[in-house]
Amino acid sequence: MVAAVGKVDSSRLVMTSMLVENEPSQRERSGPGTGDGRIASGAAGDVVDTTTERSTKRRRAPMLPMPLTLAVLGLTYWCVDIASPALPVIQSDLGLSGAGTGLLMSIFFFGRLLTNVPAAWLIDRIGPRGCALIGAIVLGLGSAGAALAPAELPLLVARGLQGGGVALLATAGLLSVLRARSGHGAAMTAFNVAAGVGGSFGLFTGGLVTTELGWRSVFWLCAGLALVMLLGTLLARTTRAGRRPDDLVLTDEAEPPEPPAMSRGLFAALAANLLVYGNYGIWVVALALFAAGRFGAGPAELGTLLLVVNLIHLLAALPVGRAIRRLGAAPALAVGFAVAAAGIGAALLTPSFGWLFPPMALYAVGQITSNSAAGDLVLRLGGGAGRAVGLLRFTSDVGLVVGPLLIGLLADLAGVGAPFLVLCGLTATGAIATWLLGGRSARVRPAMP
Secondary structure, three states: OHHHHHHOOOOHHHHHHHHHHOOOOHHHHHHHHHHHOOOEOOEEEEEEEEEHHHHHHHHHHOOOOHHHHHHHHHHHHHHHHHOOHHHHHHHHHOOHHHHHHHHHHHHHHHHHHHHHHHHHHHHHHHHHHHHHHHHHHHHHHHHHHHHOOOOOHHHHHHHHHHHHHHHHHHHHHHEEEEEEEEOOOOOHHHHHHHHHHHHHHHHHHHHHHHHOOOOOHHHHHHHHHHHHHHHHHHEEEEEEEOOOOOOOOOHHHHHHHHHHHHHHHHHHHHHHHHHHHHHHHHHHHHHHHHHHHHHOOHHHHEEEEEEEEHHHHHHHHHHHHHHHHHHHHHHHHHHHHHHHHHHHHOOOOOOHHHHHHHHHHHHHHHHHHHHHHHHHHHHOOOOHHHHEEEEEEEEHHHHHHHHHHHHHHHHHOOOOHHHHHHHHHHHHHHHHHHHHHHHOOOOOOOOOO
């Protein structure tokens, strides 16, 4: 699956920063008579190299401050998971069918999916700060609309708006993290930790607020969180990414990587990311259907299981990030797929509800490993700019839209165990293919200082 990853000639990327900093171009050697503006006279008659200055500005891309970035990501993903515990109450209050209740989640992810591509285009033009401001406004409007929705259709429209706002905020946060922490797995580790913390708060407060104040208060809380993000982004100053030893830098003077190898490697990484997020359908849909259908688990038991899985997913993020930096993203991806497949398959053998916790712990560790590794490959092979972030978010949300839909179809056609069996086979195949086709050696090496 990632055979072409190892073919990326990272030495060209390593040479880029050296060329920019240490060697003048051919035009510069010709002196001030060239008229190209690259050599200018200083105030005291000194020669000033304006090319290096402009290249440095090009390299130091704008980003949100790191503390604000992590806060924005955490609050954003708080709003993603907070609605799940409220779904049964919403269904009862609005008289929704089972399909209509499921659509409340699907339309949210579909809104994210539709917004990812324009978000990638937008962020390259107005920067992470502007993208985050628009995202906070859209999320706030969608949340307020959901809180006030009198019927199913207005609620669905509002949920789609929420998804669009989340896509804009996630794109701004992920690009800022990438520019601040571009080392192997570092960006995806920071992203997953912030998202995991926010998701855990969402699962906890969603049930509590619904029980005490009603389901509409859940969306008012989301509107309040959006307001916090809006004010924080307005008050914060945009910073610029400093150069790190492991940055991959492409400038006009650098020879780009070979397009065929880059194209194949990026396509393989995107396919892997699609499988990773399709596998999240186990956590979103299949686990609840399986536990309720086979063991008669109730909402409280399911909520506890989901929270435990989410916490394991979160706690594994930091050691996984270190493993990716040590082993490389492609080998870590193969291992992650193998561990996730083992957990999914073992869940089918459990004799009671309590025995679901160990295999789901394996699943959580495998998912965070493959998530971080596939994301790191997409971001680095995609050039680390808005386009790469957009492709990552796009394939992620395609998986989140398609995965649950296919899982529901499989469960209807062949029973609640069928999604586990099919995804176990697909994930194991992905692990074998990744390992055999270059997983042991394929990696994008950081530039040396």
